[in-house]
Amino acid sequence: MSAEKFDGATIKLKLLAHPDWSLSDDESSISRKFVFSNFSEAFGFMTRSALAAEKLNHHPDWRNVYKTVDVLLTTHDAGGLTELDFKLADKMNAIASATAGKS
Numbered sequence: 001m002s003a004e005k006f007d008g009a010t011i012k013l014k015l016l017a018h019p020d021w022s023l024s025d026d027e028s029s030i031s032r033k034f035v036f037s038n039f040s041e042a043f044g045f046m047t048r049s050a051l052a053a054e055k056l057n058h059h060p061d062w063r064n065v066y067k068t069v070d071v072l073l074t075t076h077d078a079g080g081l082t083e084l085d086f087k088l089a090d091k092m093n094a095i096a097s098a099t100a101g102k103s
Helices: 008-016 039-056 083-099
Strands: 030-035 061-065 068-073
Touching: 030 083, 039 061, 039 068, 039 083, 068 083
Parallel strands: none
Antiparallel strands: 030 068, 061 068
16 A cells, blocks of 8 residues: 655644654655764664554665664655655654664
8 A cells, every 4th residue: 555645734744753754855755864882873773763654654764874873755656745754754863763872
């Protein structure tokens, strides 16, 4: 089942609950930079996030350099943002909170 693309007003409402995430200029994606204490924390975050993404069947565009993980979320099939992006953002936020300082 395909996810339905959100309109601009819905995206702005969703972002109110995701203040650490930034909206792209074309409103087709959200992004966030996660910074951890070291590489092990960053990699642990990515591992747990990958498992969450697989359960949602929704996968992030991301990049890792040492202790930093840059994440971009969009639903390619829908051509923009959907509920899946915000669900994964919620899961990643929770994982990051649980990961920080536990290396």
